[in-house]
Amino acid sequence: MNKKNLADILSENKIKSTKQRRVILSVISELKYPDTAEHIYLLAKKEDDSISLSTVYRALEIFTEKGIVNKNEFSLSDKKMYEINTKVHKHYLTCNSCKKILTVEGCPLEEYEKKLSLQTGFEITEHHLNLSGYCPKCRLENS
Amino acid sequence: MNKKNLADILSENKIKSTKQRRVILSVISELKYPDTAEHIYLLAKKEDDSISLSTVYRALEIFTEKGIVNKNEFSLSDKKMYEINTKVHKHYLTCNSCKKILTVEGCPLEEYEKKLSLQTGFEITEHHLNLSGYCPKCRLENS
DNA sequence: TTAATTGCAAACACTTTGCACGCTA
DNA sequence: TAGCGTGCAAAGTGTTTGCAATTAA
Numbered sequence: 001m002n003k004k005n006l007a008d009i010l011s012e013n014k015i016k017s018t019k020q021r022r023v024i025l026s027v028i029s030e031l032k033y034p035d036t037a038e039h040i041y042l043l044a045k046k047e048d049d050s051i052s053l054s055t056v057y058r059a060l061e062i063f064t065e066k067g068i069v070n071k072n073e074f075s076l077s078d079k080k081m082y083e084i085n086t087k088v089h090k091h092y093l094t095c096n097s098c099k100k101i102l103t104v105e106g107c108p109l110e111e112y113e114k115k116l117s118l119q120t121g122f123e124i125t126e127h128h129l130n131l132s133g134y135c136p137k138c139r140l141e142n143s
Numbered sequence: 144m145n146k147k148n149l150a151d152i153l154s155e156n157k158i159k160s161t162k163q164r165r166v167i168l169s170v171i172s173e174l175k176y177p178d179t180a181e182h183i184y185l186l187a188k189k190e191d192d193s194i195s196l197s198t199v200y201r202a203l204e205i206f207t208e209k210g211i212v213n214k215n216e217f218s219l220s221d222k223k224m225y226e227i228n229t230k231v232h233k234h235y236l237t238c239n240s241c242k243k244i245l246t247v248e249g250c251p252l253e254e255y256e257k258k259l260s261l262q263t264g265f266e267i268t269e270h271h272l273n274l275s276g277y278c279p280k281c282r283l284e285n286s
Numbered sequence: 287t288t289a290a291t292t293g294c295a296a297a298c299a300c301t302t303t304g305c306a307c308g309c310t311a
Numbered sequence: 312t313a314g315c316g317t318g319c320a321a322a323g324t325g326t327t328t329g330c331a332a333t334t335a336a
Contacts, residue, residue, distance in 0.1 A: 108251065111251075122238070122277065129270065131259070133269065
């Protein structure tokens, strides 16, 4: 994602475009998997050394509010994890050992929700599914 | 669950039986659904006013280690949630409106986990599924 | 120009830890 | 009685906030 697009995303969402926000958004958009505020801060610092952690938190907050970023409240660690919101329904598969998170698209729950709705009378509007275990790398190292 | 059983559970798990631990375990075993350390502390304080929050945390830690209690790392809030480990696999269906929680036994994910394990190379050991929506009563009231 | 944004440090909320005392096995 | 468990206060984390200086529109 290039600088032009980042500034566009900000203006489309009525967010004032600052150097810090562009850098932070750029960093997030290049993440391979959901990551912590602290790590996003360290990555952003490489591009703009003067950036502060509170600016990162404030940017993450506004991006999340606007739906540009997903704030993952379900992480296995104590830290919240952030990622670009692709608007695709997905689930997470976390490694208990190295804490890396794999994003899994697609969802096995549609039928189940219908069935459960009939059984319980609930209107089901949302679900969160988080799986965890050991990734291929950690399985090898621990065996 | 009576006092006798609680002391038994502790000794079976080679945990020294103290008044505080019995009280804390008793409180947890009577929870209707997962709850916070803070709330468990307040409930325990009703039975033993001298109990301290750090003792609650230390008890929760050892109970979790021994598998007597489940520590829910995926809670929606910032706080970790604890519940007695019944060893019965279950999910939760929460009403967004009245916040009641329905416990749902049975699980639609076995096949999916196998498939995902093949796809990703992960050894999947656990999952958490939380559904939410509107219960029959609130559906009526809100329509 | 001027209101929003920033960096800094201090405050916060939840959890963990060091220590002297007390209690269980 | 030996050593683990406890209460207390202090320290640790991750995150949020108040404020004066800076910057984008």
